[in-house]
Amino acid sequence: MMAPDTIPFEARLEARAEQVEALLRRLLDDRLLPGEIARPQQLFSAMRHGVLNGGKRLRPFLVLESAALFEADAEAALRVAAALECVHCYSLIHDDLPAMDDDDLRRGQPTVHKAFDEASAILAGDSLLTYAFDILADTATALPAERKLALVLGLARAAGPGGMAGGQALDLEAERSSPDEAGIIRLQAMKTGALIRYACEAGAILAGAQEEDRERLAEFGSAIGLAFQLADDLLDLTADAETMGKATGKDAAAGKATLAALHGIDWTRAQLRGLVAQAHALLEPYGERADLLRQAASFIAERSK
Amino acid sequence: MMAPDTIPFEARLEARAEQVEALLRRLLDDRLLPGEIARPQQLFSAMRHGVLNGGKRLRPFLVLESAALFEADAEAALRVAAALECVHCYSLIHDDLPAMDDDDLRRGQPTVHKAFDEASAILAGDSLLTYAFDILADTATALPAERKLALVLGLARAAGPGGMAGGQALDLEAERSSPDEAGIIRLQAMKTGALIRYACEAGAILAGAQEEDRERLAEFGSAIGLAFQLADDLLDLTADAETMGKATGKDAAAGKATLAALHGIDWTRAQLRGLVAQAHALLEPYGERADLLRQAASFIAERSK
Structure with missing residues (x-):
C-alpha cells in the first residue's frame, strides 16, 4: 500500500532518473573523447546494455538531492551522479557473472554476459568503472580541482577493496564461512552501504559544504544504506519472483545469512522504522529543504521492489 | 646477446623495481585507510599474488625516469608509478581469466584464478583498478590538485574503453574478424600502447612541465609502446616456452594477426630499429639527462623475454 504523500516523490525520482539517463546515453555514445583512439562497438553496446536498463537510479537521486540541498552546481552534480551510476552498474555486471552470483536475468532482461558473452561482460564492467573516474576528472565537470579530487578519492574508497569490492569478496566467502x-x-556496510553513503556525501563535497555537513550527510547515507539492505533482505524473504523481476529466496538457498533471516520479519520492520527515524533526525538542521531526502529514506525502507 | 652498455641500465631497472615493490607491498598490506571498513584477507592475498610477482616494472620505470628528467617530486612519482602498476596488473589478471585469454601461468607461477578462484581474480582485478585511483588522489600523493587530477584523467583515459580495455575488447574480436x-x-595502440604512453607522459604531468614537453614525452611513449608490442610479437614468433615462462606461439594458434606475422621477422626488426631511432630523436632536446629513457627504448626493442 503506497501512502499518498509518496506519489510526488516517485514522480521526482522518475524525473531525476530521466535526467541522469539522458546524460549516460550521451556519455556512452560513439563520440570519441580526446586521447581515445576508438570506441569498440561491441564493448560500448555491452556497456549500454548494463547501464541503460531502466534502473530506479536511486544513487544518482541521492547525489542530486544532496547536492541541491547545499545549492551545488546542478550540471556538475549530474555528471557526478552519472559517474556513480556507472560504478553501480559495473558492480551489477560483475556480480551477475557465472563465477560470482551467476544470474541470467536482471530487471526481467538478460544480464550482460547472457546478452553478449562473459568476456564482454568482464570488459564492460572494467570499462564502466574506469570511465567513472574519467567523468569525474574531465574538464566538463566544472568544479574546483580540490573538490573533484575529493570526489575521486571518495568514490575510489567507497568502491574499492576496503568498500564495495571488498564487501562482494566477503559475501562470496560468507557462503562458506x-x-x-x-x-x-x-x-x-561495505557491499551496499559504502556507495550509498558516498552518494549522499558527494552532494556536500560538490558544494564545498562544511566538514560537519559532509559528515552529517555521510551518516545519513550510512543509515539509509543499511535500511536499503534490510529492505532487500526482507523482500528476499517475502516477495515472489514476479514482483522482483529476478530470482528470489536466492540468498537463503545459497546459504547466505542475512540479518532479516536471523531475526525475523517483525524485528527487521522495527529496525527499518528505527533507521528511518535516525535518518530523518540527521536532516533536522536543514528543515523542509531536506524533505526529498527524508522521503527518500522512507521510500527505501518501504519499497516493495 | 646483451650489449655491454645495457648492464648498468638493467641494474637501474632492478633498483627501480625494488623501490616500487617496497611501496606496493606497503599499499597492499593489512592496514586500513580512512573510510575503509575492513580489508578482506583472501581478496588482499589475491591482489598481492597478482602484483608482487617479480615483474620487470617497466611502466613504473618509465614514470620514474620521465619524472626525474623534469625533476618532479620523487616520492609522488613513486606513488604514481605504483598506481600505474596496479592498473597494469589488474589488466593481466583479467586477461588471464578463462573467459578471456585463459592462461594458467604467468612468469612460471599460477595465474590468480588458478592460485585462488575466478571470483577472487575478478574482484582482485576490480580492486586493483579502483585502488589505483585511490593512490593517485590520496593526500599522501603530495602534488598540486590540478596535477593529480590530470594524472587521474590521463590514467582513466589510457586504461578505459577508449584505451586499454577497449584494446582488449578489439583483441578478442580479432580472433573472429x-x-x-x-x-x-x-x-x-590501445591495448598496450596507451598505458606505456601514459607512463612517459605522467612524469611530465607530475613535474608540471610545459605542454610541449608533455606532448613530446607522450609521443616518445607511443613510439616505445609500439616497439614493445612488435618485440613481443617477434618473441611470440621465435622464442620457446622456456625463455618466456608462458605459452608461446599462442597468438598464431588463436588466429590472431600480428604485424610481425604479417610482414616477417626482417621487416619487424627494421621497424624496431626505426622506432628506437624515432624515440631517441624525440629526446634530443634533453641531452644526456635523458640517457636512461634512451636506454629504455633500446632495451624494449631488443629484449629477449
Missing part, C-alpha cells in the same frame, strides 16, 4: 552478526553488518 | 593492418595498429 557463515559470518556472525557483526560480520554480516560489516559485509553489508 | 581478422582486422586489416590499420586495425591491428589501432588495437595495439
Whole structure:
C-alpha cells in the first residue's frame, strides 16, 4: 500500500532518473573523447546494455538531492551522479557473472554476459568503472580541482577493496564461512552501504559544504544504506519472483545469512522504522529543504521492489 | 646477446623495481585507510599474488625516469608509478581469466584464478583498478590538485574503453574478424600502447612541465609502446616456452594477426630499429639527462623475454 504523500516523490525520482539517463546515453555514445583512439562497438553496446536498463537510479537521486540541498552546481552534480551510476552498474555486471552470483536475468532482461558473452561482460564492467573516474576528472565537470579530487578519492574508497569490492569478496566467502552478526553488518556496510553513503556525501563535497555537513550527510547515507539492505533482505524473504523481476529466496538457498533471516520479519520492520527515524533526525538542521531526502529514506525502507 | 652498455641500465631497472615493490607491498598490506571498513584477507592475498610477482616494472620505470628528467617530486612519482602498476596488473589478471585469454601461468607461477578462484581474480582485478585511483588522489600523493587530477584523467583515459580495455575488447574480436593492418595498429595502440604512453607522459604531468614537453614525452611513449608490442610479437614468433615462462606461439594458434606475422621477422626488426631511432630523436632536446629513457627504448626493442 503506497501512502499518498509518496506519489510526488516517485514522480521526482522518475524525473531525476530521466535526467541522469539522458546524460549516460550521451556519455556512452560513439563520440570519441580526446586521447581515445576508438570506441569498440561491441564493448560500448555491452556497456549500454548494463547501464541503460531502466534502473530506479536511486544513487544518482541521492547525489542530486544532496547536492541541491547545499545549492551545488546542478550540471556538475549530474555528471557526478552519472559517474556513480556507472560504478553501480559495473558492480551489477560483475556480480551477475557465472563465477560470482551467476544470474541470467536482471530487471526481467538478460544480464550482460547472457546478452553478449562473459568476456564482454568482464570488459564492460572494467570499462564502466574506469570511465567513472574519467567523468569525474574531465574538464566538463566544472568544479574546483580540490573538490573533484575529493570526489575521486571518495568514490575510489567507497568502491574499492576496503568498500564495495571488498564487501562482494566477503559475501562470496560468507557462503562458506557463515559470518556472525557483526560480520554480516560489516559485509553489508561495505557491499551496499559504502556507495550509498558516498552518494549522499558527494552532494556536500560538490558544494564545498562544511566538514560537519559532509559528515552529517555521510551518516545519513550510512543509515539509509543499511535500511536499503534490510529492505532487500526482507523482500528476499517475502516477495515472489514476479514482483522482483529476478530470482528470489536466492540468498537463503545459497546459504547466505542475512540479518532479516536471523531475526525475523517483525524485528527487521522495527529496525527499518528505527533507521528511518535516525535518518530523518540527521536532516533536522536543514528543515523542509531536506524533505526529498527524508522521503527518500522512507521510500527505501518501504519499497516493495 | 646483451650489449655491454645495457648492464648498468638493467641494474637501474632492478633498483627501480625494488623501490616500487617496497611501496606496493606497503599499499597492499593489512592496514586500513580512512573510510575503509575492513580489508578482506583472501581478496588482499589475491591482489598481492597478482602484483608482487617479480615483474620487470617497466611502466613504473618509465614514470620514474620521465619524472626525474623534469625533476618532479620523487616520492609522488613513486606513488604514481605504483598506481600505474596496479592498473597494469589488474589488466593481466583479467586477461588471464578463462573467459578471456585463459592462461594458467604467468612468469612460471599460477595465474590468480588458478592460485585462488575466478571470483577472487575478478574482484582482485576490480580492486586493483579502483585502488589505483585511490593512490593517485590520496593526500599522501603530495602534488598540486590540478596535477593529480590530470594524472587521474590521463590514467582513466589510457586504461578505459577508449584505451586499454577497449584494446582488449578489439583483441578478442580479432580472433573472429581478422582486422586489416590499420586495425591491428589501432588495437595495439590501445591495448598496450596507451598505458606505456601514459607512463612517459605522467612524469611530465607530475613535474608540471610545459605542454610541449608533455606532448613530446607522450609521443616518445607511443613510439616505445609500439616497439614493445612488435618485440613481443617477434618473441611470440621465435622464442620457446622456456625463455618466456608462458605459452608461446599462442597468438598464431588463436588466429590472431600480428604485424610481425604479417610482414616477417626482417621487416619487424627494421621497424624496431626505426622506432628506437624515432624515440631517441624525440629526446634530443634533453641531452644526456635523458640517457636512461634512451636506454629504455633500446632495451624494449631488443629484449629477449
